Amino acid sequence: MNNNDRHLISILMENEAGALSRVANLFSARGYNIESLTVAPTDDPTLSRLTLATSGNEQIIEQIVKQLNKLIDVVKLIDLSETEAIERELMLVKTKASGEQRAEMMRLAEIFGGRILDVTEATYTIELTGSGNKLDNFLRAVEKDAILEVVRSGATGIARGQKALRA
Amino acid sequence: MEPITGAEILVRCLKEEGVEYLFGYPGGAVLHIYDALYNQDDVKHVLVRHEQAAAHAADGYSRACGKPGVVLVTSGPGVTNAVTGIANAYMDSIPMVIISGQVPTALIGNDAFQEVDSVGITRPCVKHNFLVKDVNKLAETIKKAFYIATTGRPGPVLVDLPKDVTIAKTEYHYPKKVKLRSYNPTVKGHAGQIRKAVDMILSAKRPMIYTGGGVILSEGSTELVELTQLLGYPITNTLMGLGAYPATDKQFIGMLGMHGTYEANMAMHHCDVLIAIGARFDDRVTGKIDKFCPTARIVHVDIDPSSISKNVKVDIPIVGSVPNVLRAMINVIRDEKLRSDTEALARWWRQIEEWRAMKSLSYRPSDEVIKPQYVIEKLYRVTEGKAIITSDVGQHQMWAAQYYHFDRPRQWINSGGLGTMGFGLPAAMGAKLAFPDQDVACVTGDGSIQMMLQELATMKQYHTPVKIVNLNNGYLGMVRQWQEFFYQKRYCMTYFEALPDFVMLAEAYGHVGMRIEKPGDVEGALREAFAMKDRTVFLDFLTDQTENVFPMIPSGGGQNEMLLAERDEMVSTHDEGMVLL
Ligand SMILES: Cc1cc2nc3c(=O)[nH]c(=O)nc-3n(C[C@H](O)[C@H](O)[C@H](O)COP(=O)(O)OP(=O)(O)OC[C@H]3O[C@@H](n4cnc5c(N)ncnc54)[C@H](O)[C@@H]3O)c2cc1C
Ligand SMILES: Cc1ncc(C[n+]2csc(CCOP(=O)(O)OP(=O)(O)O)c2C)c(N)n1
Ligand SMILES: [Mg+2]
DSSP, X not given: OOTTOEEEEEEEXXXXXXXXXXXXXXXXXTTOOEEEXXXXXXXXXXXXXXXXXXXXXXXXXXXXXXXXXXXXTEEEEEEGGGSOEEEEEEEEEEEEOXXXXXXXXXXXXXXXXXXXXXXXXXXXXXXXXXXXXXXXXXXXXXXXXXXXXXXXXXXXXXXXXXXXOOO | OOOEEHHHHHHHHHHHTTOOEEEXXXXXXXXXXXXXXXXOOSSEEEEOSSHHHHHHHHHHHHHHHSSOEEXXXXXXXXXXXXXXXXXXXXXXXXXXXXXXXXXXXXXXXXOOTTOOOHHHHHGGGSSEEEEOOOGGGHHHHHHHHHHHHHSSSOOEEEEEEEHHHHHOEEOOOOOSXXXXXXXXXXXXXXXXXXXXXXXXXXXXXXXXXXXXXXXXXXXXXXXXXXXXXXXXXOEEEOGGGTTSSOTTSTTEEEEOSTTOOHHHHHHHHHOSEEEEESXXXXXHHHSSGGGSSTTOEEEEEXXXXXXXXXXXXXXXXEESOHHHHHHHHHHHHHHTTOOOOHHHHHHHHHHHHHHHTTOTTOOOOOSSSBOHHHHHHHHHHHTTTOSEEEEOSSHHHXXXXXXXOOOSTTSEEOOOSSOOTTXXXXXXXXXXXXXXXXXXXXXXXXXXXXXXXXXXXXXXXXXXXXXXXXXXXXXXXXXXXXXXXXXXXXXXXXXXXXXXXXXXXXXXXXXXXXXXXXXXXHHHHHHHHHHOTTSOEEEEEEBOTTOOOOSBOOTTOOTTOOBOGGGSOOOOOOGGGGGOO
């Protein structure tokens, strides 16, 4: 396995005050890196789902998974990188859109399956979802100085097939 | 049912949990709790003189008797003072429940008087913690706290209790059981893994059993002794595991690690199968990881999956509790009449005996100056090896571990993981409360003893007669030793130009003080002190100021790279070792 493989770890945990800080604390205290982190309640209001992207060699990822499991608030977790999984991230981008740029920007958004949510004379606000890679590609495709603001949710994900992560 | 206050509920819960002693210190936020403690004598409260000592005393109590230690402190400085003691328990996996007062819920986050974020501050050094905001959840939370603290890999659990919650009333129900969907420690080992492990263990030509604090925490000593004797294999214990296997048995080859015996470390280095049981491959034990047990296949039994393959990759992991797993191993071996390779084992033992013949713990005796090792040898003799020994941190700690031969678990109480100077005295008090009829001695140093000295007053108040064996070398000896070896004898800030008169000090607190300056007086003084059954005696031994702890593996060294007494030229350590501790 590569030395710095990226892993997407999805965690089902008690929806308690402090649960998120325990996870964040674990990463800073043990020097693991977090690329992104998303968290929200689930259909069961006593549980929240936290997804984080991290990287490290095999031994580090093994320790991260064990240390997360050791947290009392963590009910279950899955390393989505170890199975067939769907990864999605939401991005909102505000771009310049005036003159010739306008049509070009709309075309690009369409190609990437984006939606234009807000329009002014000079700007578009575009919504895109997809894997982190796809969002990166969009940003690369857009002229650099056309980008005014980028907001990304961080990756979330779910396993393919019949397997479901439930308490 | 009559509604009662949160404070009363707490006290009832403690009673329900069979809490004998509560170690604490009052303050504004816990006044209601103290009021509920008034006029009841189910739970006895020990008023320490510093909150750190409350945690250490509870910790020592727990290490001595196995029950969780319980602590009560007020908000703000009460909690922050206790943090060192909590971290100490955390590092050594000691079951403890800490109740901390908090400002009223309405004021939380307001920078209120004596407010600190106790849950936040302690998060990295507790197994778990809770903030109780609703009195209706109090009883259940206390139940959970004790359950989490004492099961799986034990550890401290803090319950933060805002003052208004201690005043609010509700009906009291103590749940008989708690179930946490997110917490189910694996106790029983996987049968397939156990079977594979037994095969590997019996295939060994040069086996080695390495066990740690987990055997003591899990009460697995009986099974360990049975398995070890069934196999006939050599065994070593970590600093935390001493006493789990009788030190006077011939299969025991001493402690391993930085200050372990030559034979234990050499056997580790040369073994072909390592059987690790309830030990966590600490850096004090492994030395440089790349040089650790280079030829061994490794079996590791531990209840905490995160202890396994953390520092050293193992071949057969078994997650489970020591007594369960070892019992299963014994059964497999007995039922199937399996045998080890006795010929290879005999050869291995001959090799180990050669290493043992090096007598790595020998030291140069003296008629003029008291050798610290000699004091411990005499302490062992005078107490017939039966006393409970607590220790502080430093050279004296290593000498106590090396020269007092512990034959039973929970006899040796010391701070291993955090290495907290100041632990020894309050821990001795806790141990004495747990076993009032046993001799308890605290082996300490002139540096360490001054960190929790105020507890001499608590010991007077609660009548906990222990014997304090101060190996007074005038130095922060362990640090001085490192400066001698690795910093060309530049003794920066390790010499105490002023030390108190410990004899007068002991007397000022109402105890007996003795100063011993000659080797010939050591044994007599110890006998005299231990004859005073109902007094705390402070024995101030003026010891050789230049003595060092041997053997020693310098940081960055492998387990076969030991320095043995003055025989070895002191070479400066590997460069990469200098960054290590
Ligand atoms: C000055 C100084 C010098 C030191 N020098 C040395 C030295 O030379 N040699 C040495 O050994 N140490 C030394 N130490 C101590 C060292 O720092 C560590 O504390 C110690 O080595 C850890 O011991 P352990 O591996 O037994 O682990 P512990 O900290 O006792 O951990 C116990 C392990 O057992 C597991 N466990 C708990 N319950 C169970 C159960 N029911 N079933 C199965 N497993 C369980 C836990 O998960 C954990 O992995 C020194 C400390 C100091 C302060
Ligand atoms: C609270 C704390 N501070 C600092 C240290 C670092 N330290 C480790 S051993 C030691 C010296 C201990 O001196 P003493 O108690 O006199 O014991 P000796 O080594 O002389 O036997 C020090 C300062 C520590 N372990 N704990
Ligand atoms: Mg000293």
